[in-house]
Amino acid sequence: MIRIKKIYYACLPTRNDRFLWAVVSVVTLAIMAVNALSQLTDAQRRGDELPAYVPWITEATSICFIIILFPILAFIVRRLPLSAETMKKTVLCHIGLSVAFSAVHVAGMVGLRKVIFSVIYGHHYQFFDIIWRDALYEYRKDIVTYLLFITILYLTQALTKRDEALEQVTRQVSHPQKRLSFKSGSDLIWITLAGFSHAKAAGNYVELTADGTTHLIRVTLAALEKQLAGENVPVARTHRSYIVNANHIVAVKPKSDGDANIILKCGTLVPASRRFRANIPSHS
Known part of the structure; x- marks a missing residue:
């Protein structure tokens, strides 16, 4: 039966x-x-x-x-x-x-x-x-x-x-992708939340990568992390100078010293220090 x-x-x-x-x-x-x-x-x-x-x-x-x-x-x-x-x-x-x-x-x-x-x-x-x-x-x-x-x-x-x-x-x-705007020099840029891949601190600026394009925006990494988290983006701090979108993580490759490298969908390699390894979804 x-x-x-x-x-x-x-x-x-x-x-x-x-x-x-x-x-x-x-x-x-x-x-x-x-x-x-x-x-x-x-x-x-x-x-x-x-x-x-x-x-x-x-x-x-x-x-x-x-x-x-x-x-x-x-x-x-x-x-x-x-x-x-x-x-x-x-x-x-x-x-x-x-x-x-x-x-x-x-x-x-x-x-x-x-x-x-x-x-x-x-x-x-x-x-x-x-x-x-x-x-x-x-x-x-x-x-x-x-x-x-x-x-x-x-x-x-x-x-x-x-x-x-x-x-x-x-x-x-009916449900278009939500976007955020940032100042990049004299330009105003828009990124989709789902398209955000990762960001890297660069002094008083941040190199933000979204939808395959990198923008230099005037904001601190901590402020950007807080803003993205407030929009329910699964953002994770992997290094004192890096944050990533957890949905874009493809693989985590541990290193012998306890650190790791994260591979994102776009192919970028992002460092993950031992201090922040617990923030990576697969290692929490």
């Missing part, structure tokens, strides 16, 4: 996937009911004696495997992207998979019908007359179902990606 649940969530990982499967299941069950009732009506019009249970069993066994196979198709579609670069490979894969889809569908429904008719009604069920002809007949019907399902899945996938992209843009517009 646990293994089936794992397979279920692997095939339908998101709520949207599971909702789509539910919709497809309801629609196919409705089609099943219409087809079964139509067969009974047609038999009455022709004057044929058709037991009422027969069309319901034949339609239900077919739809049962269609519903089971849909999550597997959803799993496959996620792993066969449809783009200009992958089009040829994806199409060839789907041609082969459509044959497998039809084979599993037909084998499953025929096997289930044989069991039901034999066990419950006590008579033999014969499906195939000329195997290759009947298999081709079923494949013609199944390829339509297969194409319909993968079209729905690819369209849903594309719409989901579009919605996620729009949501990300909306989020960025």
Whole structure:
């Protein structure tokens, strides 16, 4: 049971996937009911004696495997992207998979019908007359179902990606990155808080690096540290002359004398003295 649940969530990982499967299941069950009732009506019009249970069993066994196979198709579609670069490979894969889809569908429904008719009604069920002809007949019907399902899945996938992209843009517009301004000589510069990498004391000035650019600003290192901390930047003092953004730390390389070197995302090497090693997040 646990293994089936794992397979279920692997095939339908998101709520949207599971909702789509539910919709497809309801629609196919409705089609099943219409087809079964139509067969009974047609038999009455022709004057044929058709037991009422027969069309319901034949339609239900077919739809049962269609519903089971849909999550597997959803799993496959996620792993066969449809783009200009992958089009040829994806199409060839789907041609082969459509044959497998039809084979599993037909084998499953025929096997289930044989069991039901034999066990419950006590008579033999014969499906195939000329195997290759009947298999081709079923494949013609199944390829339509297969194409319909993968079209729905690819369209849903594309719409989901579009919605996620729009949501990300909306989020960025609604919550723009917060910035701080500083005087750099006669210029007024702006930096994003997330872009702040590190700063180095330079006399009465500080060399501040943010978003890949270094600025010389007139402020003490202690004052800058306090200002950044007040804006919830995870700033850490690693040396009496250096502060860094903890979110930009890539690695800490200890030295034999107890000091260390910090590697930042921008590739800069920043010293960390023993006195301030506890300020480094991975060493606190």
